[in-house]
């Protein structure tokens with residue numbers, strides 16, 4: 001049977017058009033439009049279709065897991081999501097991924113610092129150079145605590161309070177960032193001490209009373225770690 005300009009079905013020859021077949025295992029001969037001897041052309045069309053689908057998924061924010069699950073159902077090898085942008089060399093896709101990179105990358109950076117900033121044997125006050133710098137830039141250790149506590153309590157929604165170092169000015173500063181925005185990438189300050197004020201950081205012990213969490217966290221600050229970070233960035 002011969003059709004013009006349509007999709008092929010089993011046992012048919014298609015003249016013109018010759019789009020990708022949907023029926024599993026379908027092999028067709030395509031004359032005109034799609035070219036003769038369809039194997040190579042069919043593979044190119046299938047490859048193009050996959051690329052377009054990945055770009056559309058990336059633009060819609062489809063997760064790598066969701067796409068990989070879909071790929072596994074279709075019997076295809078799963079790929080990391082970033083491959084879509086890299087393989088296609090597509091700047092639009094790479095730009096579209098920036099919010100996800102900022103959120104997930106920032107969350108990794110922030111928590112990596114946070115875990116080292118805390119210690120069950122922490123608390124008290126810093127010593128030496130860091131304490132002197134705190135007194136110089138905030139007036140006293142108590143005033144610094146009050147300022148970082150107030151800034152952290154005041155974060156709207158989820159975010160972080162920070163003690164950071166301004167390398168251009170050679171001074172310590174207190175700052176707040178929203179969501180998982182990383183301090184250095186957002187403000188240029190080098191992070192020394194971060195306080196996670198996402199509700200997940202305190203609700204099990206302090207319910208929704210963020211000020212109580214901020215009051216208690218000073219008992220577990222690892223000042224040795226904060227001092228090491230200060231000494232490393234002021235060199």
Ligand SMILES: [Fe+2]
Pocket residue numbers: 111196198200201
């Ligand atoms: Fe957190």
